[in-house]
Amino acid sequence: MKYLDVFPVPREWLSESDIALSKTIEEWAEKEVISKRLSLREDYDTLLLPAMKTLFSDIGLQKMILSPDDERERMRFPLMAVLACEHTALADTGISAVLSNVLAFQYLALSSQDNGGRIPDEIFKLFEQEKPVICSLVLPYYGRKGQTPGKGIAGLYYQVDVKSVSGGLVVTGTGVRPQVSGSDASLYLVVAADENGDPLIVAVPAQTAGIMLGEPVKTTGLAASRNADVDFNDVEVSEDFIICRGHQAFIQLMNIYQATSAAASMGAVLACYAIHKEWGDTRVIKGKGNIFRENPLVADLMGSIASRIASARFLVYGMGKMLADFLSGEASGTSAFFLVSALVTHVFEIATQCIDNMMEHMASAGYATEWNLERYWRDIKTLESYVLPGTVSNIRAAEHSYGVKTL
Amino acid sequence: MTRIDDFSRPLEYLSPLDKYLGAIVRDWAESYVIPFRRSFDEDWKEHKLIEPAFRRLMGELGFQRILFPEDLGGWGLGHSDYLGTGAFRIFEEIARADSGIAVAFGVVFWPLVMICVEPHVNRRLCEEFAPMFCQTTEPVFSANAMTEPQGGADIENFEVVKGSTIQTTARLEGDEWVINGHKLWPTNSGGVADLFGVICTTNPGSTDPGDFAFIFVPADTPGVTQGPPYQKAGMAADKNGDIWFENVRVPSWYRAHGPGDDLKYFKEVLSFGNMGSVAFVCGVMLNVYEILYDFCSEIYFRGKPLKENDDVAGFLADLASATQVIRFSGYQLARMLDRPDIYGERWSDEIVAKGRAVKYFACDRALELLGKAVKLMGAYGSDRVYDVEKHWRDLKIVQLWMGGKQLCQMEVARWYFDCETL
Numbered sequence: 013m014k015y016l017d018v019f020p021v022p023r024e025w026l027s028e029s030d031i032a033l034s035k036t037i038e039e040w041a042e043k044e045v046i047s048k049r050l051s052l053r054e055d056y057d058t059l060l061l062p063a064m065k066t067l068f069s070d071i072g073l074q075k076m077i078l079s080p081d082d083e084r085e086r087m088r089f090p091l092m093a094v095l096a097c098e099h100t101a102l103a104d105t106g107i108s109a110v111l112s113n114v115l116a117f118q119y120l121a122l123s124s125q126d127n128g129g130r131i132p133d134e135i136f137k138l139f140e141q142e143k144p145v146i147c148s149l150v151l152p153y154y155g156r157k158g159q160t161p162g163k164g165i166a167g168l169y170y171q172v173d174v175k176s177v178s179g180g181l182v183v184t185g186t187g188v189r190p191q192v193s194g195s196d197a198s199l200y201l202v203v204a205a206d207e208n209g210d211p212l213i214v215a216v217p218a219q220t221a222g223i224m225l226g227e228p229v230k231t232t233g234l235a236a237s238r239n240a241d242v243d244f245n246d247v248e249v250s251e252d253f254i255i256c257r258g259h260q261a262f263i264q265l266m267n268i269y270q271a272t273s274a275a276a277s278m279g280a281v282l283a284c285y286a287i288h289k290e291w292g293d294t295r296v297i298k299g300k301g302n303i304f305r306e307n308p309l310v311a312d313l314m315g316s317i318a319s320r321i322a323s324a325r326f327l328v329y330g331m332g333k334m335l336a337d338f339l340s341g342e343a344s345g346t347s348a349f350f351l352v353s354a355l356v357t358h359v360f361e362i363a364t365q366c367i368d369n370m371m372e373h374m375a376s377a378g379y380a381t382e383w384n385l386e387r388y389w390r391d392i393k394t395l396e397s398y399v400l401p402g403t404v405s406n407i408r409a410a411e412h413s414y415g416v417k418t419l
Numbered sequence: 420m421t422r423i424d425d426f427s428r429p430l431e432y433l434s435p436l437d438k439y440l441g442a443i444v445r446d447w448a449e450s451y452v453i454p455f456r457r458s459f460d461e462d463w464k465e466h467k468l469i470e471p472a473f474r475r476l477m478g479e480l481g482f483q484r485i486l487f488p489e490d491l492g493g494w495g496l497g498h499s500d501y502l503g504t505g506a507f508r509i510f511e512e513i514a515r516a517d518s519g520i521a522v523a524f525g526v527v528f529w530p531l532v533m534i535c536v537e538p539h540v541n542r543r544l545c546e547e548f549a550p551m552f553c554q555t556t557e558p559v560f561s562a563n564a565m566t567e568p569q570g571g572a573d574i575e576n577f578e579v580v581k582g583s584t585i586q587t588t589a590r591l592e593g594d595e596w597v598i599n600g601h602k603l604w605p606t607n608s609g610g611v612a613d614l615f616g617v618i619c620t621t622n623p624g625s626t627d628p629g630d631f632a633f634i635f636v637p638a639d640t641p642g643v644t645q646g647p648p649y650q651k652a653g654m655a656a657d658k659n660g661d662i663w664f665e666n667v668r669v670p671s672w673y674r675a676h677g678p679g680d681d682l683k684y685f686k687e688v689l690s691f692g693n694m695g696s697v698a699f700v701c702g703v704m705l706n707v708y709e710i711l712y713d714f715c716s717e718i719y720f721r722g723k724p725l726k727e728n729d730d731v732a733g734f735l736a737d738l739a740s741a742t743q744v745i746r747f748s749g750y751q752l753a754r755m756l757d758r759p760d761i762y763g764e765r766w767s768d769e770i771v772a773k774g775r776a777v778k779y780f781a782c783d784r785a786l787e788l789l790g791k792a793v794k795l796m797g798a799y800g801s802d803r804v805y806d807v808e809k810h811w812r813d814l815k816i817v818q819l820w821m822g823g824k825q826l827c828q829m830e831v832a833r834w835y836f837d838c839e840t841l
Contacts, residue, residue, distance in 0.1 A: 053650075154797060155719035167721035167728075189798050230457070230803040232793075232812065296569070299580045309825055364790065371815065375823040376566075376604050376659070379652050379816050386652035390812065393793060394801040397808075401797025402720065403730040419721065 015286050019322045021329040029085065030092055034099050040067055041103030049104075054235035054387065061144070064107055064236065067100065068144035074114050075139045087340040089119060090268060094332030097272040098325075101279025105391035106236030108279060109398075110146055112272035113192050117147040117201050119268040120213065120255055122339075132252045135215050138198055148190040148197035149269060150242075154401065163205040165262065166404055167419065172244055174204040174214055181254070183216055183247040187226070191269075191398050194240040195228055201255065202244075203262060211262035215253045222247035232397075233390030264338075270356040271331040273399045277363035278328045280388040281321055287385050288317075288370040291377070310373065317366045324362040327355045350412030357405045360396045367392065421712075423515075423705040426739075426746050432754045433508070434501035441508050443480065448516035451475050456517050457803045463655035464648060470558075472520060472656075477527070477558040482509070484553045486528050486535040491545055492553030497535035503756030506691070507698045507749060514702025518813045519656030521702065522820075525695045526606040529563045530616030532688050533633055533675040539684050543672060544635065548614060551637075561614040562607035563688065564636075564662055567600070576826055577682065578768075578833060579841065581626035587664065589619035589632045591671060596634055598642075598667040606820075609648030609658030612638050616675070617664065618685070629678030633685055634669060642667035653812030687766040692821050693774030694756055697749035699817050700781040703810045704742040707792055710807055711735065714796060725795075734795060738788050745781045752777050772834030779827035782818035789814060 044063040052059035068074040073096055076089070085092075093115040101108035121131045131139075139145050152168035163170055172185030183202060190200065197218045206212040216223070226241035255261075292305035292314065304310055331352050367389045371378030378385045410416040434440075451472040462468040477483040487493025496502050506525075514521035531548070534541035552559050567586050587600025598619055605612070615636045622630040636643060646661035675681050715726035715735065725731045752774055755762040763769050789811040793800035801808050818824060829841050 154725070154799075157717045157719060157724065164722075169719070191798075232801040232803070232808040234801075298576065299584050309828065368786070368790075368815075372819065372824045375819045376816070379819055381650040381652070390652060393790070393808075393811070397793050397796065397801040398798050400794060401800075402725070402795050403728075407730070 015289065016282060018285075019282065019318075019325045021325060022333075025091060025329060025333050026095070027085075027088065030088075030095055033092060034095055036071060037067070037096060037099035038102065040071060041099065045103035045107075049384065050382070053381065054106075056235060056238060060104065060107060060236040063104070064110065064144040064146075067107065068111070068114065068146075069142055073111060074145045076115070076118060086122060088336050089122060090271065090335035090339065091329070091332035093119065093268065093272050094275040094328055097275040098279040098282070098328065101276040102283045104236055105276050105280045105388060105395060106234035108276035109234055109273065109391075109395050110192050110237055112269060112276060113147045113149050113201075114145060115272055116149060116265060116269040117199070117215075117255075120201070120261065120265050131255075132215070132250070134250075135199065135217065135253070138217065145198045146193045146196050147199045147201055148193050149265075150185075150188055150190050150200055150202040151266075151269075152203060153189060163209050165205075165211060166408065168401075168404065170204050172202045172204050174202070174206075174212055176207070176251070177248070179251065181214060181249050181251055183214065183222075183244045183249065185242075185244040188242045188244060189229075190239060190242060192234070192237040192239065194242050195225055195238040200242070201265075203265070206257060210258055212257050213255045213261055213265060214249065215255050216244070216247060216249055220247050220249060231394050233387065233392075233394040267331075267335055267338075267352045270352050270399055270405075271328070271335060273395055274331065274356045274359040275328050276395060277360050277392045278325055280392045281324070281363040281366050284367050284370050284385050284388050285317070285321060287383060288314075288373065291374050291383075304373075313369055313373065317369050320362045320366055324359045327359055331355055350409055353405045354409040354413075357400060357409070360392070360400060363392050364396060423709055426705065426708075426743050428746060428750045429754065432504050432750060432757070434499070434505050436501075437505065437508050440505065441512055444476070444482075444509055444512035445515075447472075447476050447480065448512060452516035452520060457806060457809065459517065459519070459655040460653070460803075460809075463650060463658075466656075466658070469520070469656045472517075473523070473558040474556075476513070476520075476524065478556040481556075482524070483527055483559055486531045487545060487549045487553055488535075488540075491549035493535075493549060497531075497540065498537055500757055502536065503691075503694060503753035504750060507694060507701075507753040510695050510698035511702035511705065511746075511749075514699040515706040516702075517656055518699045518703050518810070518817060519654035521695075521699050522606055522654065522657045522817070523560070523611075525699075526563065527559070527561050529688055529692065530561045530614065530633075530635065532691055533616060533681075533684055534635075536687070539676065539680070541675060544675070547673075548635070551613065559613050560607040560611045561616065562605040562612040564602040564605050564608070564615045564617045566602060566604045568603055576822060576829070577631070577686075578830070581628070582620055582631045582682070583624055583626045585618065585620040585631070586623070587617065587619045588623055589617075589621050589634055589674075591621070592668075594671045595668045596632075596671055596673065598634065598636065598664045598669070600664050602662045602664075604649075604659045605662070606657050606659060608645055608662050609660035610645045611658045612645070614638060615643070615662070621678075628682045631682040631685070632678075633675040633681040635673040635675070636664070636667055636669050640667050640669060652815065653809065654816050657816075683766050685766075686768075686771050687764075689821065690756060690765045690770050690774050693771070693778040694749070694752050696778045696817050696821070697745065697752060697774075697781045700785045700814065701742070701746050701749050703789075703814050704738070704745060704785055707789060707807055707810055708738060708742055710805060711738065711792060711795075714799070714805065718796075718799075731795065734788075734791055738792065741784050741788055745785065748777050749781065768834055772830050775827040775830045776835075778821075779818070779824055779831075782814065783824070786811070786814055786818060 155169040200216040222245040224243040229239040295304040485494040489495040644663040648658040
């Protein structure tokens, strides 16, 4: 995939292990997904699940930092996470979206001061299984008319309640919409309010009694994420499953989730660039002999696409670097939150617009399944809808940059 | 409470039948399409869910007859002063439910425009094909076989390429045309079409407008082969595929008009395509407005309904504003097709360019706003239950078809700026 070098990233930020990881994922992408997708399309059981098993379990991305030897490498985790999600999305944006939830859990466990970066043994064992571990974030979301307005954050409402009982926690919630894979999750990572109204982040294994899955949700894209609304009917878990508490932890969770999701959109747009470039190299326009890319109108838009991709890729790695700096104490969490919120919106806009423009060049072929562009187009639109509902991200950016206080 | 009919249209342009036709199609849409449309994606190949909607609208209600003269069993819209505005109303009502069905329905009339519409009615061909459409309650489809594997939008880009790249040939042998060639992508191909309008050259490589031929070919003519439908990102109701013509023989009088006039009136087909596209956009926007009206009233953000938040309301205003402007401009474009005595012939470069301008503006603006609507709705935006994402996917191909955006830009620039070499 030499085309990745067309849009460089700051190499001095990457270690040898990052480079090795990127090559491993590129090989996985080609062997496990790209070479099979024309025949298997987006089939979950024959293409996407086996590919996730290889990537998550066999290659080991689901336990990337659960047992690291090198503390310095642990601190660099956000950059590795961004790189991993971007490269995974070269093959499939949905797998990358699922991976971003898994990595968000790892990051939270690593950065939590409340539990010392340690994952409870019962949950740790999940990640040791020889099958993909799928974490599913349950974040604050829109409320519904007629429901009692619950506690909220950033204008949104916690989807679940968590109450302390003797020695444990009881989780309740109805019609909860997870970020990914509600149907297939191994572990839900739910955000609720503690007794003071502050965020409380709790791990809930999917096999716990009281969890009921709704009908599968049909979505625009992200076939690797089979989602469903979930009911938590008085689900009891140990207090040990509190992964972390407080606004700072919530900010960190959102930062890594949004940054890796943006990286997934970046991988998608890079994959589309490769398809689009081949189209431009081989098609003719205005009669015989006029290569598509050599037309000034076409080239003008191609150049615009390329410049947007180049800048967005730089921003994605910049987010990873900033979050790594935060872990190592070289940057503040507040500024990181502002920048991630601002940059993620921008990266998604660039990614969706660029793929839109590529599709406009390829016309019907861009829209046909056979050419594979349209799956990325559907996938990143779906991902954007989950990651950036409404104006929330912009308002967060405005809080930091303009001093907005009441929204 | 404000509803879609409150988006204004120039009422003085409308046919006396407008409200009746509109009511019939809306009732059909509510009964036969809207309850089922979110399952259409899985039905892209078989059309088991989609076919009953076509059957009801086209065959049983008889809308497939509208262009043919009354004395041949048609409804006579080809002779009417309300052809454009009448068609616009029907198209927008269908597209409100499903723009894929609207495209498939609209394209039934694309080849027929060549022969059924004043002032260039080909009475003999009308008599030949009217029974196929007017004497049945089964849905009957036609298709314009234009695009070829090597050429992309070259067929529509006649001003530059002048037909020189057309590879499908028509050779006159006695009183028959012998047609050979390979076409891609027409709406209503993929095994659907009963009648093709085939764009051919009578002299390969020629740039002479007289060598451009538009010839009707019934789909059951020996030598015609339709491939299976393509799988696409959306628009399941519109089947597209390959068509091969191998030594296909049709009577010589199946050519629409003859040298020169075939190309001249083919440009009118483009004008109707532009108008229809704007109507499809308009119908989609009206339905998205309806959906968002309910969604933004039911869903809460910051302690109040979404629509009561200023930032959300700003977007909703953009959506309503664009819908209103697109509806106005769409009906104005339709009116221009109704009144060539005022605005110029429908096949003129001016009308084609103005239609392209409105079409690509409407598509671009609508897609931008639909993309934002999906994002505003969050996870529910990409949830097929709400149908907004379906409209977003479907409308993208309205933007891409008929040569795509770049060809629109070139035709607009050529006319408005007198460009000579583009």
